[in-house]
Amino acid sequence: VSTLEEVLASIRPGDSAAAAEAREWQDRLTKPRGALGQLEEVSVRLAALAGDCPPPLPEPAAVAVFAGDHGVHAQGVTPWPQEVTGQMVANFLAGGAAVNVLARQADAAVVVVDVGIAAPVPGDTSALLDRRVRPGTDDMTLGAAMTRDDALAAIGVGIEVAQRLIEDGARCLIPGDMGIANTTAAAALVAAFSGRSPAEVTGRGTGIDDATLAHKVDVVERALGRTTLDIADPIGVLAAVGGLEHAALVGYLLAGSARRVPVLLDGVASGAAALVASALAPAAVDAWFAGHRSVEPGASAALQTLGLTPLVDLGLRLGEGTGALLALPSLSAAARILREMATFDAAGVSEKA
Amino acid sequence: VSTLEEVLASIRPGDSAAAAEAREWQDRLTKPRGALGQLEEVSVRLAALAGDCPPPLPEPAAVAVFAGDHGVHAQGVTPWPQEVTGQMVANFLAGGAAVNVLARQADAAVVVVDVGIAAPVPGDTSALLDRRVRPGTDDMTLGAAMTRDDALAAIGVGIEVAQRLIEDGARCLIPGDMGIANTTAAAALVAAFSGRSPAEVTGRGTGIDDATLAHKVDVVERALGRTTLDIADPIGVLAAVGGLEHAALVGYLLAGSARRVPVLLDGVASGAAALVASALAPAAVDAWFAGHRSVEPGASAALQTLGLTPLVDLGLRLGEGTGALLALPSLSAAARILREMATFDAAGVSEKA
Numbered sequence: 045v046s047t048l049e050e051v052l053a054s055i056r057p058g059d060s061a062a063a064a065e066a067r068e069w070q071d072r073l074t075k076p077r078g079a080l081g082q083l084e085e086v087s088v089r090l091a092a093l094a095g096d097c098p099p100p101l102p103e104p105a106a107v108a109v110f111a112g113d114h115g116v117h118a119q120g121v122t123p124w125p126q127e128v129t130g131q132m133v134a135n136f137l138a139g140g141a142a143v144n145v146l147a148r149q150a151d152a153a154v155v156v157v158d159v160g161i162a163a164p165v166p167g168d169t170s171a172l173l174d175r176r177v178r179p180g181t182d183d184m185t186l187g188a189a190m191t192r193d194d195a196l197a198a199i200g201v202g203i204e205v206a207q208r209l210i211e212d213g214a215r216c217l218i219p220g221d222m223g224i225a226n227t228t229a230a231a232a233l234v235a236a237f238s239g240r241s242p243a244e245v246t247g248r249g250t251g252i253d254d255a256t257l258a259h260k261v262d263v264v265e266r267a268l269g270r271t272t273l274d275i276a277d278p279i280g281v282l283a284a285v286g287g288l289e290h291a292a293l294v295g296y297l298l299a300g301s302a303r304r305v306p307v308l309l310d311g312v313a314s315g316a317a318a319l320v321a322s323a324l325a326p327a328a329v330d331a332w333f334a335g336h337r338s339v340e341p342g343a344s345a346a347l348q349t350l351g352l353t354p355l356v357d358l359g360l361r362l363g364e365g366t367g368a369l370l371a372l373p374s375l376s377a378a379a380r381i382l383r384e385m386a387t388f389d390a391a392g393v394s395e396k397a
Numbered sequence: 398v399s400t401l402e403e404v405l406a407s408i409r410p411g412d413s414a415a416a417a418e419a420r421e422w423q424d425r426l427t428k429p430r431g432a433l434g435q436l437e438e439v440s441v442r443l444a445a446l447a448g449d450c451p452p453p454l455p456e457p458a459a460v461a462v463f464a465g466d467h468g469v470h471a472q473g474v475t476p477w478p479q480e481v482t483g484q485m486v487a488n489f490l491a492g493g494a495a496v497n498v499l500a501r502q503a504d505a506a507v508v509v510v511d512v513g514i515a516a517p518v519p520g521d522t523s524a525l526l527d528r529r530v531r532p533g534t535d536d537m538t539l540g541a542a543m544t545r546d547d548a549l550a551a552i553g554v555g556i557e558v559a560q561r562l563i564e565d566g567a568r569c570l571i572p573g574d575m576g577i578a579n580t581t582a583a584a585a586l587v588a589a590f591s592g593r594s595p596a597e598v599t600g601r602g603t604g605i606d607d608a609t610l611a612h613k614v615d616v617v618e619r620a621l622g623r624t625t626l627d628i629a630d631p632i633g634v635l636a637a638v639g640g641l642e643h644a645a646l647v648g649y650l651l652a653g654s655a656r657r658v659p660v661l662l663d664g665v666a667s668g669a670a671a672l673v674a675s676a677l678a679p680a681a682v683d684a685w686f687a688g689h690r691s692v693e694p695g696a697s698a699a700l701q702t703l704g705l706t707p708l709v710d711l712g713l714r715l716g717e718g719t720g721a722l723l724a725l726p727s728l729s730a731a732a733r734i735l736r737e738m739a740t741f742d743a744a745g746v747s748e749k750a
Binding site for chain 1: 426432435436484487519709723725726738743749
């Protein structure tokens with residue numbers, strides 16, 4: 045397993061020659077120029093990432109669901125009890141959650157990682173990857189959510205998991221998350237790195253009512269106002285207001301970039317992690333593709349800050365990696381078009397006058 | 398093969414009891430209520446169509462690409478030569494077009510049907526279904542595009558193809574189209590049935606420039622102004638300003654509704670055909686799902702008139718069935734969620750306070 049320093053040192057931007065080749069090739073394929081819309085730009089980015097045109101297919105994909113708990117849960121930001129984090133992890137392990145259903149459809153492996161659940165996970169946990177750094181974060185309104193060392197340890201877990209999945213054959217990484225109250229921490233991260241106000245980026249998460257939302261915005265404001273955050277020190281901000289699963293996702297995303305394996309972002313958890321990761325290595329974003337536009341406003345704010353356009357927009361707000369899994373066929377299609385479509389010359393099709 | 402009268406007589410609306418059961422079941426699954434957004438409503442409609450909850454998976458899918466030529470091509474509505482229709486059909490038969498690439502990814506069969514190409518199709522046509530009603534339509538600005546009998550014959554081709562695909566195991570029908578100048582005929586159909594002006598529903602098709610677009614709008618206006626069209630006689634309107642592939646698609650869509658097999662609409666060609674078909678049998682729409690939002694304005698106008706919300710919005714404007722193929726995984730996912738996800742009770746997950 046590589047260290048964070050090694051991962052950061054090996055991240056390079058996309059290859060512009062391969063991108064240019066892909067653009068030119070798109071214009072020779074048997075369709076009007078631009079007729080495949082956003083898929084064409086995605087295909088160009090895949091070629092740039094691979095440094096090759098056509099790029100390889102992003103298949104098979106693998107999902108890592110990082111689970112953690114949040115001290116800020118004590119502030120009453122959600123009506124869901126904290127024990128649901130572990131119960132949902134048991135559901136993932138049993139194959140009954142939405143992420144499992146969508147991963148089966150997409151032929152994607154699912155690995156579930158305990159990076160910081162507060163309580164024991166019920167049931168058979170033999171398939172759970174136990175990398176619990178600590179039993180949940182501390183309440184970020186009262187002090188730092190975790191130490192810098194804890195954040196770094198969780199980042200290391202993400203790197204380890206990404207590298208293991210790639211060794212096992214994954215050619216697309218999907219970031220998944222589970223953690224009751226984790227949209228509160230995500231909102232704090234997005235506010236810090238996007239420069240937007242907590243009111244703009246804090247959302248309803250599982251579907252809280254107006255009063256709870258107003259309280260949640262206030263909680264995020266208090267967490268951010270507690271101390272001076274310096275985004276030139278991304279790990280410091282992550283430790284102050286992030287979650288353990290966000291930290292693991294930072295490592296996971298960066299490891300994908302370092303190995304030039306496409307990462308298909310999901311909702312606000314991976315968006316928040318992507319902001320931290322791109323602050324550490326701006327070129328890392330060239331490996332990332334926006335899976336979907338989550339209902340959560342912080343997710344859109346993150347994508348806009350990153351300059352990424354989502355593939356799917358179906359009003360999802362579940363996390364787990366579900367939105368990215370729905371987007372995976374479009375990512376594959378973009379590569380497949382470059383690999384398999386005939387050109388006007390080869391097919392003997394006349395071009396327009 | 399059924400007659401149009403038999404097909405129309407057997408179309409029934411969706412089953413509201415199955416829809417209610419699906420809605421209730423969605424609320425018991427291990428996710429916050431509504432967290433799967435648009436997929437939840439799609440799952441309810443699939444249950445209503447099947448009259449069963451959970452509904453069957455819409456797999457495997459099959460695409461029928463109906464190809465035809467258009468007399469209105471003589472009016473200069475596109476810079477592409479008419480021979481491209483047959484050349485692209487040869488490309489479909491050889492497996493090199495975008496629809497072939499996306500169908501392979503989706504494990505969907507592709508059948509190519511000549512319902513009215515003007516010239517001989519080059520190359521090996523052994524796999525082409527030859528149902529040429531006539532070698533293209535007449536110029537709709539000078540007289541009816543085709544006779545009523547020709548329109549009915551082409552509708553019969555669509556019914557035959559849909560029924561054959563269902564016999565062969567298809568559980569989702571995707572309508573595809575090929576025909577140089579066919580967005581002009583589609584715009585005329587959409588204007589007639591949606592009540593919108595030609596300027597609102599006529600688009601750039603393959604990507605024409607401003608001057609050609611203005612001319613195209615004028616051509617559509619002249620075709621519609623040539624005679625009095627009565628949308629209470631949908632076949633009459635279809636014969637006056639439609640294409641042979643649009644007519645075949647009308648039969649194809651209605652046959653799907655009659656057999657209660659979901660139809661995943663593609664772009665403006667299937668949208669225009671759906672407007673004709675729903676004028677013949679309003680309940681038929683309960684079997685149709687909007688695959689994607691095409692760039693072509695007539696496509697959005699058609700979906701709005703039909704009350705359907707697209708699954709994919711990626712700026713595509715290719716036709717052939719490509720947008721629907723990209724949406725297919727989302728349609729499948731909606732059914733799979735109802736079939737495979739665990740409930741709160743079964744998974745031992747606590748509900749919110």
